[in-house]
Amino acid sequence: MTLRTALFATLAATTALPALADVNIYTTRQPELIQPVMDAFTAETGIAVNLAFVDGGIVERLLAEGSRSPADLVMTVDIANLKSIADADVLAPVSSETLDTAVPANLRDPEGLWFGLTTRARIIYASRDRVADGEVTTYEDLADDKWEGRICTRSGVHNYNLALMSAIIAHHGEEGAATWASEVRDNLARTPQGNDRAQVKAIWAGECDISLGNTYYMGKMVNNEEQIEWAGSVRIVFPTFENGGTHVNVSGIGLTQSAPNREEAVQLMEFLVSPTAQSIYAEENYEYPVLDGADVSELVGSWGSFTADETPLTDLAGHRADALRIMEEVNFDG
Secondary structure: OOHHHHHHHHHHOOOOOOOOOOOOEEEEHHHHHHHHHHHHHHHHHHHHHEEEEEOOOHHHHHHHHHHHHHOEEEEEEEEEHHHHHHHHHOOOOOOOOOHHHHHHHHHEEEOOEEEEEEEEEEEEEEEEEOOOOOOOOHHHHOOOOOHHEEEEEEOOOHHHHHHHHHHHHHHHHHHHHHHHHHHHHOOOOOOOOOOHHHHEEEEEEOOEEEEEEEHHHHHHOOOOOOOOHHHEEEEOOOOOOOOOOHHHHHEEEEOOOOOOOHHHHHHHHHHHOOOOHHHHHHHHHHHEEEEOOOOOOHHHHHOOOOOEEEOOOHHHOOOOHHHHHHHHHHHOOO
């Protein structure tokens, strides 16, 4: 056994990845969420894919393993996570016409360090009984005092809300964003708490009338026996910025610098933006494909269409520190 093989076997054992794997992925997404699309890749190519769930510290793990890391690819959600991995200098640029053609420029790193695979919109869940059609249409509307005591949301410093806040900064500047955050805070029905589904439950319970949330949670709720009643109490509204579209975030992928199976890993990356893979991915996770024209699930399609905001996600990542500072300065979470 060579030294490299011995090291790989040891590392694979500690990360639940079998030795001599074809493509190895560290993922912050639950493996069962992405296994169907990996199975489709294996069926088409014969290349095995091994997923290691890394709940936290993915950058620290890659830095500790260095050139000996068995990971070929990393997969995660949220632009802040993708940017932090790229900034740690553990990813290698990928030059691929297939990826560049399939993934819009605002949903990928300009240097090819990461590529978006699916998107999720940050939308408004509105009470079917207490909010009229057209009563809320923009993110700016949330600052209107007509919503005083009627809004629920999770923590303002959660990554999803910080990404939205970063987009507010991109559209209105830091001063405008601080005013918006203060006014939305004043409209809250309760202290920010829980996850996105907890906000819909609060609407169902009559604690508030509208909430912020990601689209895919609706898919999860309608397929949950306990939560389907919550889902039925709300409708999805796709707000826009007054001078833009609907805010979206991504799940994405990047090639590691240490990738021992680089050719196969890039092949998988390109497969993941194919029409087949994009449709499977979107169907399983109730998300939107990045590939223009790829099919969405019947359920997701029933929610309606929207025009995504065109602000590059790299710009949003650049505003994250200011978004966090503003949320803390206005004491958004109380």
